[in-house]
Amino acid sequence: MQFFGGSEINPSPQVPTASGNNAHMMYVFNRNGVCLLYKEWNRPLHTLNPQQDHKLMFGLLFSLKSLTAKMDPVKLVISSSIFPFDVDLINFGSIYPVCSADKGNLGVPQLPGQGCSFHSFRTNTYKLSFMETPSGIKIILVTHPKTGDLRESLKYIYGLYVEYVAKNPIYNPGSPVKSELFNTALDQYVRSIS
Amino acid sequence: MAAIYSLYIINKSGGLIFYKDCGTKGRMDTNDSLRVASLWHSMHAISQQLSPVNGCSGIELLQADTFDLHCFQSLPGTKFFVVCEPGTPHMESLLRYIYELYTDYVLKNPFYEIEMPIRCELFDINLSQAVLSDRVALLGR
Numbered sequence: 001m002q003f004f005g006g007s008e009i010n011p012s013p014q015v016p017t018a019s020g021n022n023a024h025m026m027y028v029f030n031r032n033g034v035c036l037l038y039k040e041w042n043r044p045l046h047t048l049n050p051q052q053d054h055k056l057m058f059g060l061l062f063s064l065k066s067l068t069a070k071m072d073p074v075k076l077v078i079s080s081s082i083f084p085f086d087v088d089l090i091n092f093g094s095i096y097p098v099c100s101a102d103k104g105n106l107g108v109p110q111l112p113g114q115g116c117s118f119h120s121f122r123t124n125t126y127k128l129s130f131m132e133t134p135s136g137i138k139i140i141l142v143t144h145p146k147t148g149d150l151r152e153s154l155k156y157i158y159g160l161y162v163e164y165v166a167k168n169p170i171y172n173p174g175s176p177v178k179s180e181l182f183n184t185a186l187d188q189y190v191r192s193i194s
Numbered sequence: 195m196a197a198i199y200s201l202y203i204i205n206k207s208g209g210l211i212f213y214k215d216c217g218t219k220g221r222m223d224t225n226d227s228l229r230v231a232s233l234w235h236s237m238h239a240i241s242q243q244l245s246p247v248n249g250c251s252g253i254e255l256l257q258a259d260t261f262d263l264h265c266f267q268s269l270p271g272t273k274f275f276v277v278c279e280p281g282t283p284h285m286e287s288l289l290r291y292i293y294e295l296y297t298d299y300v301l302k303n304p305f306y307e308i309e310m311p312i313r314c315e316l317f318d319i320n321l322s323q324a325v326l327s328d329r330v331a332l333l334g335r
Contacts, residue, residue, distance in 0.1 A: 068261075125248075125249055
């Protein structure tokens, strides 16, 4: 028996976005801040143009790493600072003399792997997972906020990078990645992350 | 076993107005705490710019190897953030409770100047009680 007419009975469930998965975008940077790879699956909002966006992302991560190294409550003795003055990142142009603390001063350049590093942060609209390898390659994956711990996934992605990019004899280190095989394998893998 | 290492309150311009550390771990001298607070204020703002979708209100949780940082931003823009051991539960409700204490003992204090460093005894007393570990567990209920 039909009580209501027409097509309102079963409204189609919300169609998932074109990519059908959680990932919004991904960045790969090298130690000098060059963006080796930027992949976008689902990004409705573009605040800045691509170059500025990459620079901002790299800058944010660089500063966050420096912040976490400083805030680290476990006192590790890092090689004592060779910089006698601490440059205050916020007050441009003012310099404070600081006695070298256990963790080094805020803003001192850190080697990859040195000091405590963060592995993810979450906002109300996205979750950013970050991994830095000892060679300075930074892999960033921006996903849905309810995503779980993606450290293993990032390690796997780094494995893909090593196989398809680093071991590619034609690839010029420090230049953007143009490998089709890498892109395909990466795409397949990221779509399968729940 | 202090699960909470320290608490910071930042005003809407990014200046540190309150800093409290619990125990020797994570203790920072005044200058460093001021810098860290300002740096966090900027990072919070930049993270909103990088959001792929509309309506981002900044970092709520930062997870590092040896600590977690939970941040709560009130509607006027005052930020409360707490540095704690990784995996400490109920930090969001603790931050909301601290915000209640802030409104009760700081904002309602007629001698307190807004955006200035907090020097309210009742706030300190109630805050110390709130961060005792057994109380934090109660907040999670």
